[in-house]
Amino acid sequence: MTTKPRIAVIVGTTRPTRWGVKPAEWIKGKIEQDGRMSADILDIASYDLPFFDEPASNRWMPSQNPQAVKWQRDLDQYDGFVFVVAEYNHSISGALKNAFDQAFNEWNRKPAAVVGYGGVGAARAVEHLRAIAVEVHMVNVPSAVHIAGGEFVRVHPLGGVEDDISAIEDKLNTNAMIDDLYWWTDALKTARAATRAEAA
Template structure:
């Protein structure tokens, strides 16, 4: 069976966002592990409209070309790593909208999370896990939380605009390894299960 494909999804779109840094870091980690291929999907590049379809594509096809492109790209992957900032104790509006713009494509695939912020986006991650269940994803329990003093070491708010997440790798590496190991287990398992389902339906 082919190597599982993973999409790292940057969950914010603001010009001043921090999310591209942890996205690049976890992408490098997955590539170094070697068991999965990985790409970054940047919500800022999709310019998704607010969800205004007649219904979810669980029930009928979407019509907006931008939503269709998003769905087509998501369908290529066997699992996802969401880069999550905490906006007022939850995920960003941009990420919630992107999640709502698909249904079929998320199903029976693992969802892992790298969260960042004062509390490592813990509350936003918990909200995302509930959404993932509704979208028929499998939550990867192991997560990376970049928070507290370690967050300030690599964020511009701490006066470290040029810092990289790799600068605190010694602290994050164990969590990253646990995330990648569990993500691979689920991605490989579910990739085979989906293929078996498709074969039965053919």
């Protein structure tokens, strides 16, 4: 029996007032509803990661900080990732960049999908994230979900019109993103298994 690919939905902000948990829970539910993959939420706020201060990336040597090692071990269990991204001054949050920097091997040869939110759907932050993902040898999923403009205001607490993202689903690229995520996750999981078998 084939095990379903496992997806980690990563909440990309840590502020007490953040909204990102809401879209993280929503996209986790959509992935599980699709049925081809399982999904968990990884909240970087719960890891208490220090600013990266290792002698080098774990690409080159093992990390020493126990929080970083726990983060790496948790990431390693997953076959693909969905990053829930807010835009801070045209880029991703410092906390999310630091979370990327605290690992390398665990991102390697796995897909990176994105749910961005904000006035422009975090479009500029998503472009930065995609460049980072390439550097840690991930594959960017082409389709993304951008919760933007009027739809964002409708479901964000500042707008106060709706409390459920499902109210705007018809405006989002959700099915295309999940289809692309599954294709890349399945393909890369198969390829990684073949590489391990060849090396054994």
